[in-house]
Amino acid sequence: MKTHVLGFPRIGARRELKKALEDYWAGSLSPQDLISVSNSLKERHWKIQKDSGLSYVATGDFSLYDHVLDTSVMLGAVPERYGAKASGIGPDTYFQMARGDVGGNIAAMEMTKWFNTNYHYLVPEISPAQRFSLSSPAIVKDTRRAIELGYLPKPVLVGPITYLSLAKGEGSFNVWERIEDITDVYAEVIAELSTLCDWIQIDEPVLCGDLAPEAPWRFLETYVKLNQAVGKAGLLLTTYFDSLDEHLDLALSSGCAGLHIDLTCGRNDPYDRIVERLPEDMSLSVGLVDGRNIWKTDMTKALSVLRDIEKRIGPDRLLIASSCSPMHSPVDLNLETKLKPEIRSWMAFAVQKCEEVCLLGDALSGKNRDETLRANAEVLESRLSSPLAKNEAIRERCAGISEDMLHRKSPYRERKKAQSWLDLPIFPTTTIGSFPQTPEIRKNRLLFKRGELSRDGYKFFIEKEIHKVVKIQEELGLDVLVHGEPERNDMVEYFGERMGGFCFTDNGWVQSYGSRCVKPPVIYGDVFRRAPMTVREFSFAQSLTSKPMKGMLTGPVTVLCWSFVRDDLDRSEVCRQIAFALRDEVLDLERSGAKIIQIDEPALREGLPLKGRDAEAYLRWAVEAFRITSSGVDDETQIHTHMCYSEFNAIIQSIAEMDADVISIESSRSRMELLDVFRVFEYPNEIGPGVYDIHSPRVPTEAEIMKLIQRAAEYIPKERLWINPDCGLKTRGWEETLKSLKNMVAAAKAMRIGHQDF
Numbered sequence: 001m002k003t004h005v006l007g008f009p010r011i012g013a014r015r016e017l018k019k020a021l022e023d024y025w026a027g028s029l030s031p032q033d034l035i036s037v038s039n040s041l042k043e044r045h046w047k048i049q050k051d052s053g054l055s056y057v058a059t060g061d062f063s064l065y066d067h068v069l070d071t072s073v074m075l076g077a078v079p080e081r082y083g084a085k086a087s088g089i090g091p092d093t094y095f096q097m098a099r100g101d102v103g104g105n106i107a108a109m110e111m112t113k114w115f116n117t118n119y120h121y122l123v124p125e126i127s128p129a130q131r132f133s134l135s136s137p138a139i140v141k142d143t144r145r146a147i148e149l150g151y152l153p154k155p156v157l158v159g160p161i162t163y164l165s166l167a168k169g170e171g172s173f174n175v176w177e178r179i180e181d182i183t184d185v186y187a188e189v190i191a192e193l194s195t196l197c198d199w200i201q202i203d204e205p206v207l208c209g210d211l212a213p214e215a216p217w218r219f220l221e222t223y224v225k226l227n228q229a230v231g232k233a234g235l236l237l238t239t240y241f242d243s244l245d246e247h248l249d250l251a252l253s254s255g256c257a258g259l260h261i262d263l264t265c266g267r268n269d270p271y272d273r274i275v276e277r278l279p280e281d282m283s284l285s286v287g288l289v290d291g292r293n294i295w296k297t298d299m300t301k302a303l304s305v306l307r308d309i310e311k312r313i314g315p316d317r318l319l320i321a322s323s324c325s326p327m328h329s330p331v332d333l334n335l336e337t338k339l340k341p342e343i344r345s346w347m348a349f350a351v352q353k354c355e356e357v358c359l360l361g362d363a364l365s366g367k368n369r370d371e372t373l374r375a376n377a378e379v380l381e382s383r384l385s386s387p388l389a390k391n392e393a394i395r396e397r398c399a400g401i402s403e404d405m406l407h408r409k410s411p412y413r414e415r416k417k418a419q420s421w422l423d424l425p426i427f428p429t430t431t432i433g434s435f436p437q438t439p440e441i442r443k444n445r446l447l448f449k450r451g452e453l454s455r456d457g458y459k460f461f462i463e464k465e466i467h468k469v470v471k472i473q474e475e476l477g478l479d480v481l482v483h484g485e486p487e488r489n490d491m492v493e494y495f496g497e498r499m500g501g502f503c504f505t506d507n508g509w510v511q512s513y514g515s516r517c518v519k520p521p522v523i524y525g526d527v528f529r530r531a532p533m534t535v536r537e538f539s540f541a542q543s544l545t546s547k548p549m550k551g552m553l554t555g556p557v558t559v560l561c562w563s564f565v566r567d568d569l570d571r572s573e574v575c576r577q578i579a580f581a582l583r584d585e586v587l588d589l590e591r592s593g594a595k596i597i598q599i600d601e602p603a604l605r606e607g608l609p610l611k612g613r614d615a616e617a618y619l620r621w622a623v624e625a626f627r628i629t630s631s632g633v634d635d636e637t638q639i640h641t642h643m644c645y646s647e648f649n650a651i652i653q654s655i656a657e658m659d660a661d662v663i664s665i666e667s668s669r670s671r672m673e674l675l676d677v678f679r680v681f682e683y684p685n686e687i688g689p690g691v692y693d694i695h696s697p698r699v700p701t702e703a704e705i706m707k708l709i710q711r712a713a714e715y716i717p718k719e720r721l722w723i724n725p726d727c728g729l730k731t732r733g734w735e736e737t738l739k740s741l742k743n744m745v746a747a748a749k750a751m752r753i754g755h756q757d758f
Ligand SMILES: Nc1nc2c(c(=O)[nH]1)N[C@@H](CNc1ccc(C(=O)N[C@@H](CCC(=O)N[C@@H](CCC(=O)N[C@@H](CCC(=O)O)C(=O)O)C(=O)O)C(=O)O)cc1)CN2
Pocket: 118, 437, 439, 442, 443, 445, 446, 488, 489, 490, 491, 492, 493, 512, 513, 515, 516, 517, 518, 519, 562, 645, 731
């Protein structure tokens, strides 16, 4: 049998790629040096895979920004506005597609969530005029390079059905009309790769979700052609993030030489059913090592599954693998020195996952790995019985949930009257929470963390920042202020650090998009709040102004989705524990004088399971968790929430059920497409559809913002509209922030003329 992983994190154990990219963009690293950093990362990652004993190394999975963008580039699918030459797409065009034009005139491609992960990809755009041709042989080049270095490569492609399912057509153009053109390009690259390798991994995770109506027959047609092109190599049709279920037949009749399934998802088809029906000439790659969490694999369980499958299909048709690409997990546990040894012993990062896959292979083929297996069994045993993971008081509190905890005292209409003491104008202006996280802020935090700046020194510095941000907002004339979140490293990590049941890594970075990374906290035990988490900064900020200051929290679903979550307790239960901890914080903020409290839930949509039929159960507990957090306050207190980075239209009903008084929501990158849903669904409370894109340094004009507000006012009654940017400003610089907000406030004021009566 063979062993492999479906990819490898590309950011580097010490975020080398992040640093190189940011230096390159700043003009302080040459293009040659950027290439040399990426080559050395690729080579290092191949070596890790080979040294741990895997049969193959993944090639073509590396990317300078995003692998879906790379696929667009490979296909030559570069939107016209980037003016690419047929002669090839250089780094300038590539980064323009990813980040927009630095001069500010060409918009970046839209960015959204990769399935139910916290990774973001650039949405392929396809116009009717788009022509396709094999435009970037990067994957071929990398595969050849791996061979030169003595590795057995397994190239990785995003499959054509997944690619088109994630693409958007210009206007009402149906992207499936281009499937044949795209298939031709895939066939070309596959033919070229097939002379270099045994297996070509072709990722079609979309098969684990709901398919577009034309996708199934397009899939079959496409794979007939691709399998004709593949020559003596085999296509490994690769699925992950859920089970195949109703699309199993499709996968089994694809004609591919192999099928990869993810057995870590819990909801999976019994593998039995798949093995039973597997065509005789199809190999099966079994994903048993979780590529997107950090816990050690239960080897005893995994081996028993593998032995059973091997008995039935024989070793030659069996591949052992990670469930998905470990790009969603941190790189190397060996860099973690400060974790509690007991908890650390429960974990495996990407490097260790490679070793786990090999261990499974060795054990299955009869190599003596008994000692390692025994150690694994002991660790898993210790984890299950560890007192670190369980807190009876929390379990009891969660079990004692009652209906009245889930409801505000009065319905929105009455609350609205009770909240009139806020005395806000029509079209009230606000921001989403964070202001620029300057290098100076990060430096001071680092000094404080290293013990080189005293607690008081750091506190003083943060207060100075808050003071600055409050004064600036007053000068800008914003109506509802924020403290700017300078004390927060990250909106989830910060709260994790203040709750029990969490622990933290030093280097456990995972790519979120481009050069941006997150360091998800680890939830290993029952979650509780130790002490107030945000009251001090809120109170200080409110003391500086007579305008309402928002208390600012990250919601329970987002804390859950952006953490590595224990796998020995249901996610809904973990979420409920977080919700109760945050409920206490909300009440403390209210007691400290917060008239408005914002509870961010940007990850609500991301937590949705891939299959529509599982959505309802998830949404039920997710909305419930938000309501546990938010419902304890009096009618007079206004609850806000915020969402971004996703399409929310499909879940607008659930968003309404969260019953926040005000919701701010991303909408400007898609030019208010979001609003279409309000033609058919009347959002009952107040809403602030973002009026400018904070992901780009571009400054929107006053006229442009007015136009968006006017558009929004066609869908949402004016007296329920708020004016705010799309998201927080932490990734922006001060210069563009000030100019943009000035224009935003001016636009709101201009809109007020003639509406004094409201
Ligand atoms: N968890 C999470 N998921 C999310 C989002 C989010 O905000 N958080 N937003 C969306 C994605 N957008 C994102 C937007 C920004 C960043 C981001 O800015 N990340 C920072 C790291 C943020 C952080 O934790 N910063 C820490 C540590 C900073 C750091 O790297 N320090 C350096 C030194 C810093 C210096 O000398 O300047 C070091 O330790 O080496 C801090 O501020 O304290 C980055 O990649 O640069 C990430 C995701 C969706 N998913």
